[in-house]
Amino acid sequence: MNKIIYYIENYEYGGLERFVKDMLVNIDLVEDKIILLCNAYNCRFISELAALQLPSNVVIKPLNIFCYAKIYHSLASAQSSQKKTILGIYKWLLFPLRYFIFIYNIFYLIFKIEKCRVFHAINGGYPAADSCRASVIAAKLRGADRIIMSVLSMVNREKSWLPHPIEKIIDLCVYRSVDYMHVNSNAAGRALIAYRASMKDKVVNVYTGIGIDRDHFKPRNYYNKQVFNIVTLGTLVPTRGHKYLIEAAKILDQELKGIELKYTVVGGGAEMDRLKTMAVDCQIIQRFNFTGYYNGEISKLLDQADIFVYPSILESFPYSILEAMASGLPVIASRIAGIPEQIIDQESGILVSPGDSASIAKAVQSLINDRKQLEKYSEEAYKRVRDKFTTKAMVCGLKQIYFNDRLNGRRIKQ
Numbered sequence: 001m002n003k004i005i006y007y008i009e010n011y012e013y014g015g016l017e018r019f020v021k022d023m024l025v026n027i028d029l030v031e032d033k034i035i036l037l038c039n040a041y042n043c044r045f046i047s048e049l050a051a052l053q054l055p056s057n058v059v060i061k062p063l064n065i066f067c068y069a070k071i072y073h074s075l076a077s078a079q080s081s082q083k084k085t086i087l088g089i090y091k092w093l094l095f096p097l098r099y100f101i102f103i104y105n106i107f108y109l110i111f112k113i114e115k116c117r118v119f120h121a122i123n124g125g126y127p128a129a130d131s132c133r134a135s136v137i138a139a140k141l142r143g144a145d146r147i148i149m150s151v152l153s154m155v156n157r158e159k160s161w162l163p164h165p166i167e168k169i170i171d172l173c174v175y176r177s178v179d180y181m182h183v184n185s186n187a188a189g190r191a192l193i194a195y196r197a198s199m200k201d202k203v204v205n206v207y208t209g210i211g212i213d214r215d216h217f218k219p220r221n222y223y224n225k226q227v228f229n230i231v232t233l234g235t236l237v238p239t240r241g242h243k244y245l246i247e248a249a250k251i252l253d254q255e256l257k258g259i260e261l262k263y264t265v266v267g268g269g270a271e272m273d274r275l276k277t278m279a280v281d282c283q284i285i286q287r288f289n290f291t292g293y294y295n296g297e298i299s300k301l302l303d304q305a306d307i308f309v310y311p312s313i314l315e316s317f318p319y320s321i322l323e324a325m326a327s328g329l330p331v332i333a334s335r336i337a338g339i340p341e342q343i344i345d346q347e348s349g350i351l352v353s354p355g356d357s358a359s360i361a362k363a364v365q366s367l368i369n370d371r372k373q374l375e376k377y378s379e380e381a382y383k384r385v386r387d388k389f390t391t392k393a394m395v396c397g398l399k400q401i402y403f404n405d406r407l408n409g410r411r412i413k414q
Contacts, residue, residue, distance in 0.1 A: 003116035009129035040062035065131050098130065148398075149182065154187070179202070183205050233320040306329075315339060327382075
């Protein structure tokens with residue numbers, strides 16, 4: 001029996017885990033044995049995998065992976081009075097630890113990775129999780145027939161930044177190990193090429209997709225509506241830009257008369273208390289509902305909303321926007337990274353400059369004042385995700401990467 005092996009470092013829970021779950025549930029290679037190698041201590045992910053109805057040919061193998069990123073983030077999250085000292089020690093004394101762990105993981109994974117038909121490492125940005133880079137080198141040494149590395153976040157580096165010699169050596173080893181570098185948007189592909197030009201002939205795009213019920217969409221009736229529920233979805237961290245939504249809400253509270261606006265902020269995170277305080281200071285806290293971490297069915301919550309706002313200032317190709325589109329929500333989002341590939345401005349939503357509260361407020365007001373346009377964006381958003389960003393399309397595209405060499409249509413145009 002042929003083997004397909006997936007590898008994910010997953011030292012913390014996020015969108016990568018959702019991508020992996022979607023692949024395991026929807027991949028239909030019944031004649032292959034499918035193995036997932038993942039970290040044993042991400043208990044939430046392990047428990048969710050156990051709850052899934054996975055095909056009988058899928059095997060989960062938790063590993064005790066040595067994660068440098070976990071060590072670094074533990075140091076970086078130290079109390080502010082200690083941070084400079086700790087990070088100073090890291091810079092001068094612990095720097096070699098990263099590459100010691102990298103080499104250790106190569107040898108560790110050589111003994112854990114079996115010879116396989118396809119080896120697929122799922123990473124965040126690049127270089128991101130070092131053990132993912134180590135895994136593709138180990139897979140090459142183990143004789144995997146085809147090796148793919150996914151880079152599912154934007155590379156946030158200037159083109160002029162030059163990696164130091166050790167990174168160049170690792171890049172060369174990764175380049176010679178992988179057959180393809182998979183990205184989930186053309187924007188992410190261009191950023192990767194700008195950051196690591198040596199990868200340019202191996203970068204291919206397959207969009208992230210979501211499961212969608214083609215009979216789910218029900219046209220919304222916005223006419224004569226006096227109360228609008230505006231929803232946003234995402235972890236409460238500074239890069240998600242929630243503060244710009246609060247600032248926009250303050251502007252709308254002063255300028256939009258005769259219409260009641262309510263805001264639902266779905267997600268938990270370190271910014272919760274600061275955002276609540278900001279809403280209190282703006283005297284609009286009564287309009288906001290902060291749900292915290294939401295364990296319910298997101299689609300039901302989105303079905304009760306009227307407009308979706310995604311004010312992020314650092315992004316790749318967010319699942320949240322796809323979920324909003326699948327619920328037929330008109331979307332207002334930042335014009336960054338892969339978002340313009342999800343939302344066509346003035347056709348299936350409105351794109352605004354990142355960090356521009358006034359533009360968010362103006363976009364919300366324009367939609368509320370033009371109900372016909374609001375209904376049009378609702379329908380077009382649903383049609384776009386239904387036709388272009390489904391799990392079925394994602395799996396089909398990845399299978400082409402696994403088994404087909406003719407991928408010119410998926411190459412990144414610079």
